[in-house]
Amino acid sequence: MLRYVCGVIFACVPLAAANAASPNFCRNSFKPNEPIELRFIGIEYALMMHVLAEKYCGAEPKPMRPRFLGYIQKQGCLPGTEIYSDVEEAIAKLEGASLRSLAETEVPDLPMSERQVQEWASSATKELGGATH
Template sequence: MFRYLGAAILTCVPLVAANAASPDFCRNRIEPNEPLETRFMGIDYALMIHVLAEKYCGAEPTPMRPRFLGYIQKQGCSPGTEIYSDVEETIAKLEGASLKLLAQNGDPDLPLSERQVQDWAANAAKELGGCDALKSVHDAEFPR
């Protein structure tokens, strides 16, 4: 009896394995009961740190595309994947955004004075560790 049960199980294993698909971790959405992929969870913060370091703290401007999109590619997500496209779009918005537009969270109709923009930038920089920390992260080598 156990031999027949064992044979049946062993016969089904290749069929189940053939139909099993690994999760697509090159996307941003997470399906219910799917394991969390943490490689890209902090990329939004890293982008904001990069931009604040340059636009508020005076760090030497460096291109974001090779750094961030290169990291995503090294993680196995090529151009055309959801995460790559989203980060590429975010970089395009951030590169052209002024400090005021960042403070307005992308809403140009939000009336903020220059003082409010500077206060926002100062608070954001402080929350992220201060300008010295932002410049340090900005100039650091990105993880491989």
């Protein structure tokens, strides 16, 4: 009897393994107790550093799409995946954003003076690693 039970269990294991879904690491949302993918954890900060370097620190402008979307593609996340679409959308917003709009995004209900915008940019730049300007 034990042999039959073990035989049934071993016969079902390959079927269960074949139907088990592998985790989709090309997304930003995770279910409770699901492992979190760390490859993309700092990409939002990297995007903001890139934009602040250009708009506040005076760095030479360079296109963000090849750098960031290229990295995501190298990680196996092609166009249409959640992470790719989210980063593509963030790049589109950041490319056209002024320093003022970036600062006011942080404090949406309060219009900021030029001095406050500069203070925000200085503070954010220091927090993200600084700039030489």
